[in-house]
Amino acid sequence: MSLLDQLPTPVVLAPLAGGPSTPELAAEVASAGGLGFLAAGYLTAAQLAERIARVRSLTEGRIGVNVFVPGPGPAEAGSYQPYLERLARWAGERELPLGDPRYSDDDWPAKIELLLRERVPVVSFTFGCPERRVVEALRDAGCEVWVTVTSPDEAAEAERGGADALVVQGAEAGGHRASFVDRPELPVYALLPLLALVRSRSALPLVASGGIATGEALAAVLCAGASAGQLGTAFMLCPEAGTSEVHRSALQSDAETALTRAFTGRLARGIRNAFLDEHDASAPIAYPELHYVTAPLRQQAREQGNPELVNLWAGEAHALARALPAAEVVRQLVADARASLSAAAARHARAR
Numbered sequence: 001m002s003l004l005d006q007l008p009t010p011v012v013l014a015p016l017a018g019g020p021s022t023p024e025l026a027a028e029v030a031s032a033g034g035l036g037f038l039a040a041g042y043l044t045a046a047q048l049a050e051r052i053a054r055v056r057s058l059t060e061g062r063i064g065v066n067v068f069v070p071g072p073g074p075a076e077a078g079s080y081q082p083y084l085e086r087l088a089r090w091a092g093e094r095e096l097p098l099g100d101p102r103y104s105d106d107d108w109p110a111k112i113e114l115l116l117r118e119r120v121p122v123v124s125f126t127f128g129c130p131e132r133r134v135v136e137a138l139r140d141a142g143c144e145v146w147v148t149v150t151s152p153d154e155a156a157e158a159e160r161g162g163a164d165a166l167v168v169q170g171a172e173a174g175g176h177r178a179s180f181v182d183r184p185e186l187p188v189y190a191l192l193p194l195l196a197l198v199r200s201r202s203a204l205p206l207v208a209s210g211g212i213a214t215g216e217a218l219a220a221v222l223c224a225g226a227s228a229g230q231l232g233t234a235f236m237l238c239p240e241a242g243t244s245e246v247h248r249s250a251l252q253s254d255a256e257t258a259l260t261r262a263f264t265g266r267l268a269r270g271i272r273n274a275f276l277d278e279h280d281a282s283a284p285i286a287y288p289e290l291h292y293v294t295a296p297l298r299q300q301a302r303e304q305g306n307p308e309l310v311n312l313w314a315g316e317a318h319a320l321a322r323a324l325p326a327a328e329v330v331r332q333l334v335a336d337a338r339a340s341l342s343a344a345a346a347r348h349a350r351a352r
């Protein structure tokens, strides 16, 4: 039986690397009956260990940890050199700081060792499906292994790789696309068709992610075959989240979002701003190299409260996020999902 069958509420907190993910947020969602996630992305294994200890001190609820699967190795420098030169010119004219491009495996071996020791109930992966050896070792350690997928082909690969459940991420989702590789010609499936396509090929439990901001939308993905919804942006205004002030105010606007590689060299959805509009068209695929190049610029803009230069990751329904405690967000989502399922059943009965 999957942990999803035992969750008191079908709500999974999305892992939110880069600031919003905190032990406090994960603990509140877990204590409210959902699955609280910690994002391991961009942390060292030692920092992740501290966060796991902290969340365990705050809740006895269920938690998961999400890890980025590293890419095959450094990007070819020539592929991003013209973009670097363009950024350097542009930043130089404005006296803005840039970092150096570098490859990183995001402390992968140490994080896997840590998770084998910590035995958290769920370990989810993003940007790929780990080797079978890793999946089996985690499973033997008592963890459920989830893999995030963005296409039917990735779902089939994750199932062959031994995944216990699939996080199905639609194009509506905020933050990076979880695709196993980033390629210009990759299809970008919206959540409902992707759920249907994956469900038609796989009997694994599915967790739906992307643009879910209301109980009605949660009800929709449950009807479409998901065991739970994984929501990110809907929790980013919670007081327990580590979302920066500049990001919080952007989320509360009705500004449109777009998919871009301008900030990190990997496709991600964020609120449109000056940096995105200026550099989107020329941005190459080079992750995590370009993430490290723009990190100092983004950090400075965050500190100075300048939304135009920050990667404002957000799902398409961000204007519906509410600044409520996380437990209250879970409670309202579940109550509204239940009410909308009953209302839909009543409408269906009338229509017959």
Ligand SMILES: Cc1cc2nc3c(=O)[nH]c(=O)nc-3n(C[C@H](O)[C@H](O)[C@H](O)COP(=O)(O)O)c2cc1C
Binding pocket: 014, 015, 016, 017, 018, 020, 039, 040, 041, 066, 125, 126, 148, 169, 172, 173, 174, 175, 176, 178, 209, 210, 211, 212, 230, 231, 232, 233, 234, 313, 314, 315, 316, 317
């Ligand atoms: C700020 C931010 C950070 C994210 N970080 C991660 C991450 O570390 N790992 C991951 O698998 N997904 C990450 N995502 C994507 C979420 O898991 C999820 O797919 C997305 O939030 C769902 O769309 P929604 O934001 O509309 O709910 C992130 C999303 C956002 C908005």
